[in-house]
Amino acid sequence: MFRYIALFVLTLSVHAVQAAALPERMKSWEGITEYRLENGMSILLAPDATQGVIHVDLVYLTGSLADPDQFGGMAHFLEHMMFKGTAQRTGEQLLTGLRERGIQFNATTSFDRTRYSAMFSADQAKLDFLLNLEAERMVSPVFSEADMSAELDVIRQEIARAQNDPLAMLGAKMSAQAWSGQAYGRSVLGRYDELRRLTPEDLRQFHAHYYHPNNTVLVLTGGFEIEPALASITEHFATISPSSHAINVPKLPSLHYGQGKARVYQGNLNVFALGYGLPSSLDEHNAMLAVLADVLAGEPHGRLYRSLVVPGKVQSVFALPQLFRQGGQFMVGATLAKGQSHQVVQPMFTAQLEALLEQPVTADELARAQASMRSLKGLIMNDPASLSDILSESAALGDWQLQLRRLARIDALDLQQVQAQIELLLANKKPVMGYLLTEQENEGRGWLSKVRALLSDGDTTVASIARPQPSVPDGVVTTLSGELPDLDEFNAHIKSIEHSIQRDELSNGMKVALRPLPGTSGMVSGQLNLRFGDQGSLRGTQAVSRLTGLLLMRGTHNRSYQDVVDRTNQLGAGFSVVPQGGMLVVRFVSPAENLAELLQLIAEVLQKPSFPQHEFELVKRQQRQALQIPSDNPAEVALVELRRQTETDYPQGDIRRYLEPEEMIAALDAVTRDDVVRFHQDFYGAQHGEIALSGDFDSARITATLDTLWGSWMSLAPYQRILAMHRDQPPVRREVDAGSTGGHYLGRIYFAANSDTEEDAEIFLVEHILGRHPLASRLGKRLREQEQLTYDLSSSIRVPTTGDHAFVSIHGDFTAGQGERLANIVKEEVARIAEFGITQHELDLAKRTILSERRRALNNDQTILGLLPRQLAEGTTMESWIIRNQEYIEAGLEQVNAAARRYFNAAKMVEIIAGPE
Numbered sequence: 001m002f003r004y005i006a007l008f009v010l011t012l013s014v015h016a017v018q019a020a021a022l023p024e025r026m027k028s029w030e031g032i033t034e035y036r037l038e039n040g041m042s043i044l045l046a047p048d049a050t051q052g053v054i055h056v057d058l059v060y061l062t063g064s065l066a067d068p069d070q071f072g073g074m075a076h077f078l079e080h081m082m083f084k085g086t087a088q089r090t091g092e093q094l095l096t097g098l099r100e101r102g103i104q105f106n107a108t109t110s111f112d113r114t115r116y117s118a119m120f121s122a123d124q125a126k127l128d129f130l131l132n133l134e135a136e137r138m139v140s141p142v143f144s145e146a147d148m149s150a151e152l153d154v155i156r157q158e159i160a161r162a163q164n165d166p167l168a169m170l171g172a173k174m175s176a177q178a179w180s181g182q183a184y185g186r187s188v189l190g191r192y193d194e195l196r197r198l199t200p201e202d203l204r205q206f207h208a209h210y211y212h213p214n215n216t217v218l219v220l221t222g223g224f225e226i227e228p229a230l231a232s233i234t235e236h237f238a239t240i241s242p243s244s245h246a247i248n249v250p251k252l253p254s255l256h257y258g259q260g261k262a263r264v265y266q267g268n269l270n271v272f273a274l275g276y277g278l279p280s281s282l283d284e285h286n287a288m289l290a291v292l293a294d295v296l297a298g299e300p301h302g303r304l305y306r307s308l309v310v311p312g313k314v315q316s317v318f319a320l321p322q323l324f325r326q327g328g329q330f331m332v333g334a335t336l337a338k339g340q341s342h343q344v345v346q347p348m349f350t351a352q353l354e355a356l357l358e359q360p361v362t363a364d365e366l367a368r369a370q371a372s373m374r375s376l377k378g379l380i381m382n383d384p385a386s387l388s389d390i391l392s393e394s395a396a397l398g399d400w401q402l403q404l405r406r407l408a409r410i411d412a413l414d415l416q417q418v419q420a421q422i423e424l425l426l427a428n429k430k431p432v433m434g435y436l437l438t439e440q441e442n443e444g445r446g447w448l449s450k451v452r453a454l455l456s457d458g459d460t461t462v463a464s465i466a467r468p469q470p471s472v473p474d475g476v477v478t479t480l481s482g483e484l485p486d487l488d489e490f491n492a493h494i495k496s497i498e499h500s501i502q503r504d505e506l507s508n509g510m511k512v513a514l515r516p517l518p519g520t521s522g523m524v525s526g527q528l529n530l531r532f533g534d535q536g537s538l539r540g541t542q543a544v545s546r547l548t549g550l551l552l553m554r555g556t557h558n559r560s561y562q563d564v565v566d567r568t569n570q571l572g573a574g575f576s577v578v579p580q581g582g583m584l585v586v587r588f589v590s591p592a593e594n595l596a597e598l599l600q601l602i603a604e605v606l607q608k609p610s611f612p613q614h615e616f617e618l619v620k621r622q623q624r625q626a627l628q629i630p631s632d633n634p635a636e637v638a639l640v641e642l643r644r645q646t647e648t649d650y651p652q653g654d655i656r657r658y659l660e661p662e663e664m665i666a667a668l669d670a671v672t673r674d675d676v677v678r679f680h681q682d683f684y685g686a687q688h689g690e691i692a693l694s695g696d697f698d699s700a701r702i703t704a705t706l707d708t709l710w711g712s713w714m715s716l717a718p719y720q721r722i723l724a725m726h727r728d729q730p731p732v733r734r735e736v737d738a739g740s741t742g743g744h745y746l747g748r749i750y751f752a753a754n755s756d757t758e759e760d761a762e763i764f765l766v767e768h769i770l771g772r773h774p775l776a777s778r779l780g781k782r783l784r785e786q787e788q789l790t791y792d793l794s795s796s797i798r799v800p801t802t803g804d805h806a807f808v809s810i811h812g813d814f815t816a817g818q819g820e821r822l823a824n825i826v827k828e829e830v831a832r833i834a835e836f837g838i839t840q841h842e843l844d845l846a847k848r849t850i851l852s853e854r855r856r857a858l859n860n861d862q863t864i865l866g867l868l869p870r871q872l873a874e875g876t877t878m879e880s881w882i883i884r885n886q887e888y889i890e891a892g893l894e895q896v897n898a899a900a901r902r903y904f905n906a907a908k909m910v911e912i913i914a915g916p917e
Contacts, residue, residue, distance in 0.1 A: 022234050029401060030381065032391070035230065039242040040214025043233060044391050044400055048384060050520050051223040052859025054127055055388040058116045058134050059217045059395055062210040064188040065111050065250040065326075071198055073155070073190015076109040077148075078203055080155060082116070083107075084147045086133075087140035091147070094133065099776055100845065101126050102485075102852025111184055112249075112325040113396035119385065121856040122223030128232050135236040138211055143200040152195055153788030159189050160742040160815040161791055164634065166267035166436055173262035174275045174434040175329070183252045184324055212243040217395040222384035223859075252326050259430045263437060266740050267632035271436035272342050272349060273333030276425055281323040281397040287406050288413060288421040289330060293319035294369035295361055296332055296352075300561050301368060303352050308334060310618060314345055315625050325397050330425060333434070337625035342435055356426060360419045368566065370411055375523075375572035375591070377407040382522035485851045487889060491882045493855075497864060498878035502699055507711035508687040511872040514702065515694040517861065524595050524695030525862060528586040528602070529869050532683040534720040538582050540653040543667035544679045547620060549579020551676060554615035556608045561615060564605060573598045577605070581655045582722060584684075592696050596705050603709040609680065616673045624668055627661040634744035634813070638914035641736050642746055645910055646729050656722065685715025692868035694861055721873075724805035726752035733823065733911040742815045743915020745793070745822050749830070750910070751903045753799050753806040755880075760799060761887035762899035767808050768846045769838050770829065770904070771795025779810065779829050789822045790814050801874045808904070819913035830906040837897030847888055854885070 023035035023043055035043040067074045085091035098105050103120040116134065120126045162168055172187070179185030218237075220229055257277025279285055296304050297319040304317040314334040322328050334349060336342065380386045381404075394402040502514040538545070554561045568574060575588035575598070586606070590598040631637060647658035659667065691706060729750050738744070753763060771779040774794045783789045793812025800806065810830075814822045838846075857863045858881070871877060 021238065022230055023238075030404075032400075033226075034400065037213060037234070037238050039238065039240060040212075041237055041240075042217045042395070042400075043230075044217065044219045044395070045224075045226055045229065046219075046221040046384070046387055046391070047224055047226055047229075048222055048382075048521075050517075050522075051384050052122050053119055053384060053856060054122050054220065054222040054224050055384045056118045056127070056130055057217075057219040057388050057392040059219065059392045060114045060211060061112070061215050061217065061249070061396060062247070063110050063112045063114055063396075064186065064190075065183060065252075066206075066210060067186070067190065071190070071194050071202065072187055073195050074198065074202070074206055075114055076189055077151070077155060077195055077198060078206055079107050079109045079114050079116075080151045081143050081147065081203060082137050082141055084144070084151070085142045086136040087142060088136050095775065096845075097129065097133070099773070100848050100852070101129060102849065102856050103130060104856070109188055110396070111188060113392075115392055115396075117388075117392075119856075121852070121859050124224070124228050124232070127220075127224060127229065128236075131232050131236045135240060138213070138216070138237075139240060141207060143203045145200055148198065148200060148203070150785065150788060152192075154784060154791055155189065155195065156192055157742075157788070157791035157813065157815060159192060161813050162189060163741040164739045164743075164813075166264060166269055166632070167271065169266060170262070170264045170271060170273065170434050170436040171331070173264050174273065174331070174432050177260050177262040178258045178275055178277065178329060178432045179327075180258060184327060184329075209243075209245070210247060212247065213237055213240050214242040215247045217392070217400070219388050219391050219395070221388040221391070249325065257327070257329065257429075258432060261433045261435065263435045265437045267436070268438055268629050269436055269632075270336040270340065270342065270438060271333055271434070272336065272345055273331055273434035273436075274350070274353070275432040275434060276330045276332075276429060278321070278323065278328035278330055278425070280326050281328065282399060282402065285421045285424055286321070286323060286328070287409065288418045289321035289323075290373055290406075290410070291361070291366060291369040291413065291418055292330070292422060292425075293321060293332075294372055295356075295365045298369070298372070300565065301365070303355075304332070304334070304349070307352055308345070308348060310614075312337075312618075312621055313348060314340060315622060323397065329432075331434075338628040342437075346433075353426060356422055361415060361422065363415060366413065366415055366418060368569070370413070371566065371569035373407065373410050374569070375574075377404060378572070378591070379523060379589070380404070380407075484848055484889070485855055487851070487885060490851070490855050491885060493858060494878050494881050494885075497858060501868070501878070503872070503877075504703060506686070506707045508685075508714055510686045510688075510706075510710055511690045512703065512706060513690070513692040513868040513872055514697075514699045515692070515861075515865065515868070516699045517694065517696055520696045520861075522695060522861075523589045524592050524693060524697050525589045525865055526587070526691065526693040527865065527869050528588070528691040529689045529873070530584040530586075530606070530684065530686060531582065531688040531721065531873075532584075532685065532715045532719060533582045533717050535654070535722050537683075537717045538655045538722075540667075541679065542581070542655060542659055543664060544671045544675050545581060545655075545683075546579050547616070547623070547668070547671055548676050548679050548684075549577060549584050550619050550623070551611050551615060552577050552584075552605050552609045554619065555610045555612045556604050557610050558604065558608070561612075564601070567601055568598070571598050571601070575602055595693075595695075595697055595702065599702075599705055599709055606684065607713060611673055611676050611680075613673055616676065620668055620671070624665055627665050627668075630661060632738055634738040634742065634914040635746075635811070637736055637738035638744045638746040638811075638912040641734055641912045641914065642748065642910065645732060645734060645912070646748075646750075649727065656724070681716070683715055683717045684713075686710040686713040687715060688719045690869045690872040692865055692872065694865040694868075721802070723803035724800065726750065726804045726806065729908070729910050731908050731910065733909075733913065735819070735913045735915070737917045738914040739816075739916050741916070742813055743819050743913060744813050745790075745811065745819060745826065745911070745913055747810040747823065747826055747909050747911040749808045749904060749906075749908065751806050751905075752804040753903070754804045755799060755801045757799070757804075759895065759899040759902070761884060762891050762896045763799065763806075763903055764797060765843065765846050765850070765888070765891055765896050766833065766838070766900045766904060767795055767797040768850060769842050770808075770833055771810055774812075778833065779826065782829055783812070783822060783825055787825065789818055789825070793822075793826075801870075801876065814915065816916045819915045823911055823913055827906045827909060827911075830904055830909070834900050834904040834906065837900055838893070840893050843891070843893055843896055847891070850888060851885065854881070 023037050026034040026036050032046045064075050103118050106117045108115050118130055176185040296302050297317045299305050308314045315337040316335045319332040321330050380390055390403050391400050394400045500515055504512045571594040573590035578585045643658040650657035771777045771794050774780045774792050783793050790812040795810045797808050810826055
């Protein structure tokens with residue numbers, strides 16, 4: 001008792017404002033300024049007045065490399081425990097304060113750092129609250145044996161989930177081989193048998209050694225003002241004393257990147273990979289790694305892609321640099337199709353890498369790589385989330401300017417520099433060889449049973465696992481602070497957004513929404529939807545419609561696939577084309593000055609594809625190969641089984657019907673190039689589609705451009721939107737085999753509803769309380785916090801504007817053998833909320849949280865852009881958001897509980913338990 005009183009008094013004295021000096025300005029670079037407090041805390045500020053959100057990262061320059069030899073995973077365990085409260089507030093109060101202010105919060109641990117991240121609507125009061133909370137956690141966190149015991153089981157779930165990912169396990173095994181199980185070859189998550197011996201005192205000592213301002217970098221990006229932010233930082237952190245001891249970066253033992261082989265027998269994929277050792281992140285020899293990755297694996301020009309993928313020797317290739325503060329590895333590999341052999345692929349693969357020494361990178365290859373990366377720096381600088389991320393990770397590597405400066409200098413690289421660095425990487429070095437093999441290739445060796453047995457030891461080397469967004473845990477009875485978000489201000493903001501949108505139609509009826517944002521420095525973003533066909537004309541077209549969409553970028557009558565890629569990169573732009581049955585979605589981004597040219601290029605790709613025979617055969621083969629190797633990922637297996645249970649009642653040929661892999665392969669085999677050409681001629685056109693743009697552009701000029709490009713392009717096929725209508729689904733619980741160390745639960749409650757349904761807002765409120773937040777919801781509190789059965793169970797909801805096919809999904813991972821127990825508790829909680837309803841406190845908190853989240857969402861221009869195509873298709877505007885806000889405010893406890901009784905029927909659930917046998 002006296003210890004806690006003393007700690008509380010100490011904390012009060014720490015936070016007393018004693019006219020502390022403002023941080024010293026250290027240096028500035030391209031709108032980013034570094035400051036430093038007298039206690040050694042570094043601060044990076046990158047304000048952008050055009051942004052409506054603030055991103056905050058508090059980075060402790062200590063990660064798993066600092067774990068004691070006998071306690072692997074301690075840094076990560078501490079990260080979890082930092083959410084359990086401080087001397088000033090309980091964990092319940094801490095999380096409630098975050099949730100009711102709409103602060104999205106996360107934390108991750110890697111080898112070189114531990115990072116606490118937050119994002120919220122631009123509001124100085126919210127920033128003050130968060131900084132105060134972080135200062136408390138730096139000085140006076142509270143750890144208890146009960147909290148540690150509960151959180152240990154949650155971490156065990158994390159370990160199981162990591163072990164269930166075959167590709168992650170391959171990377172982990174290769175790292176362990178390379179560094180002899182030490183340093184970067186040691187698990188960030190740790191081993192369960194070591195973690196369970198930790199005590200609260202162990203965590204206190206670790207925290208007391210490393211969690212100090214002189215071992216911290218605070219990063220702020222987005223919509224804040226510098227002076228109030230600095231004042232708040234000073235108030236909360238300046239009087240915290242620096243450590244009285246030296247905090248050194250853990251020095252690695254005298255290790256050299258090793259050799260040898262790493263094998264993983266798991267899942268259905270076959271992968272071959274090579275890992276080459278890298279110097280520390282700050283070494284300038286690493287500057288050419290992005291160029292090398294593009295030269296090797298870029299599509300369609302990469303050497304590995306052209307020599308192995310195009311002729312069908314492998315299914316796909318990849319190249320991935322991994323940089324850490326004191327080392328790293330360059331991983332390059334290939335995914336093999338069914339029937340392809342590692343023994344055959346390996347010599348061809350290594351020959352291509354060795355050829356780099358005799359056949360140096362060409363001027364064309366370097367220029368192509370430089371063009372592909374030229375726009376990245378601008379994209380990052382104009383996105384507060386990406387900027388905060390890259391500044392935080394660069395700071396952890398030893399220089400906050402590191403990655404941005406390398407991007408800025410990419411054009412300065414010459415062939416001699418690139419070749420010299422490649423030779424340094426490859427010459428006279430033997431890489432670690434990695435083999436991911438299917439379980440069937442290791443039958444009789446007992447590997448799978450050994451992996452499951454190892455689960456109790458928690459052996460994994462996954463580098464970084466994200467913590468779910470925290471919210472209110474069980475038992476909170478405190479009064480909510482403050483009032484609901486200012487609804488008048490929020491609705492006025494919505495009206496201003498609608499006022500900024502120009503809605504129109506092209507000559508052929510294509511709907512347009514333009515949102516010019518003069519003065520914004522970011523790129524112009526857009527989305528184009530093409531809609532075509534009806535239920536009758538699209539019958540039996542699943543395969544041909546998919547192939548047509550995938551082939552559009554593979555060449556036009558005037559350009560090859562490579563020409564399309566090169567021109568896009570030369571414009572500093574990007575676009576993607578995604579087929580979705582009777583719909584095609586194109587998303588794009590461009591510098592304002594090149595927007596018209598990018599739109600012209602996209603129009604050429606969509607309207608004048610040449611469908612080259614060799615590309616047709618390549619894409620068709622890749623699609624076939626992918627279908628021949630079904631995913632073993634439990635979440636994907638569960639979704640496939642759910643579709644099998646609920647989407648096979650459509651008539652044969654209906655485009656909404658689920659096709660088994662064998663059926664889709666047969667359909668693909670029947671498609672010819674002539675079928676693709678004919679489908680494009682008959683179905684493609686713009687008159688039933690939508691296009692939306694957001695950014696700094698001349699709306700009159702762009703409207704004219706759009707009408708020229710798409711205003712006369714007409715689809716010949718009849719069109720009628722295919723609505724998804726509610727169909728009674730027989731309740732079922734299906735168990736299917738998937739994974740090796742854990743599984744995935746997917747449950748759905750189907751019902752008839754749409755946005756015109758009287759209880760629409762009430763349904764959303766019930767779903768939010770039931771499971772939306774992994775920590776705060778009823779399901780999260782029961783299954784994660786109380787039962788420790790899952791790491792990340794949550795729910796989601798779909799209620800359409802048209803049609804009435806509505807459902808609530810509940811999904812989450814579990815360890816082997818726990819699937820049925822988890823499913824039983826899910827149904828129990830669904831039945832409980834339907835029978836007994838919710839409390840007034842839960843309702844009030846849900847309203848506050850939902851409105852805060854909606855307000856934050858509409859501070860993001862990309863979120864607003866994403867709303868526009870659907871609004872155009874459905875004939876709605878932003879006014880619907882104002883109506884929904886009012887519906888949330890007016891929802892009463894009786895009406896919400898009535899909606900819970902009517903729509904949340906546990907007895908009608910469709911449930912899939914995908915896990916190991």
